[in-house]
Amino acid sequence: MIGILAELNKRFDHAALRPETTEKDIIRLCSEAVEYKLFAIAVNPVWVPVAKDILLGSGVRIVSVAGFPLGANRTESKIVEAVRCANDGAHEIDMVANIGWLISGEHGRAREEISSVRKNLPYNVLLKVIVEAGLLTPPQQIDAVRAVINGGAQFVKTSTGFFGNTTREQIETLSAAAGGQVEVKASGGIRTMEQCRVMLEAGATRLGSSASVSIMREYLKSRGDWTPDGKGRKQPD
Numbered sequence: 637m638i639g640i641l642a643e644l645n646k647r648f649d650h651a652a653l654r655p656e657t658t659e660k661d662i663i664r665l666c667s668e669a670v671e672y673k674l675f676a677i678a679v680n681p682v683w684v685p686v687a688k689d690i691l692l693g694s695g696v697r698i699v700s701v702a703g704f705p706l707g708a709n710r711t712e713s714k715i716v717e718a719v720r721c722a723n724d725g726a727h728e729i730d731m732v733a734n735i736g737w738l739i740s741g742e743h744g745r746a747r748e749e750i751s752s753v754r755k756n757l758p759y760n761v762l763l764k765v766i767v768e769a770g771l772l773t774p775p776q777q778i779d780a781v782r783a784v785i786n787g788g789a790q791f792v793k794t795s796t797g798f799f800g801n802t803t804r805e806q807i808e809t810l811s812a813a814a815g816g817q818v819e820v821k822a823s824g825g826i827r828t829m830e831q832c833r834v835m836l837e838a839g840a841t842r843l844g845s846s847a848s849v850s851i852m853r854e855y856l857k858s859r860g861d862w863t864p865d866g867k868g869r870k871q872p873d
Contacts, residue, residue: 647832647842750783791819792820829851
C-alpha cells in the first residue's frame, strides 16, 4: 500500500525558514527531525551553528540557504553566504537563482552565477538551486534546469514556498528536463501524504516541508504504526 512512500522520512528536508522563526523553534525542529529520523532540517543561515550543536552525531543533515528568498542578491553575496553556511556546518545549500534572469532569457548569467557558487563550496557540500517554477513558463522551466545542470549543481528545487505551491506539472517538467543529470526537490505547500505521493511519482527525490511531522504521523498511521493518542508509535525505518 505504501509503495513509493516507503521510507518517506528519508525524503524530508524539515523546514523552518519563515522570518519569525526563533531559537526555540529551531530546537523543536531539530528534536522532531531526530525523533522521526528525517533526512535533514532546513534553516536560515543564522541558525546553522545552533542546529549543528543540537544535531551533532544524530545523522540528520543541515540544509541552509543563500540568496533567500528573492534571489536578487549580487553573486558575490550569495557566494559569501553559501560558504559561511558550509563553514558553520551546513551539508547542503539551497540557493535561489536570479529569477529575473531566468524570465528574461539570460540563462548564461544564471549558469555563471550557479557555477561561481558551486566552485566556491567544498566538493562534499550539495548545491540545490531554487528556480521558482511557479513564476516561469514550462519552456522557461526547462531552460532553468539546463542552467542548473551546466552550472554544476546537484539539484533543481521548485520553490521557496513564498510564491505559490508546487504542482505535479512543475515536477514532471523539471524531472523530464533534468534527465537524471540532477535531482529534483519539491517544495512549496506540501502538507499531506497524498501530496508527497504525487510529487515523488512525478519525479521528485527530496521534499521540503514545514509540515513534515504531521505528514509523518499520517504516514505512520497508514502503516498501522500510530494510534490517535500517539502511544505505541514505532520509529520509522
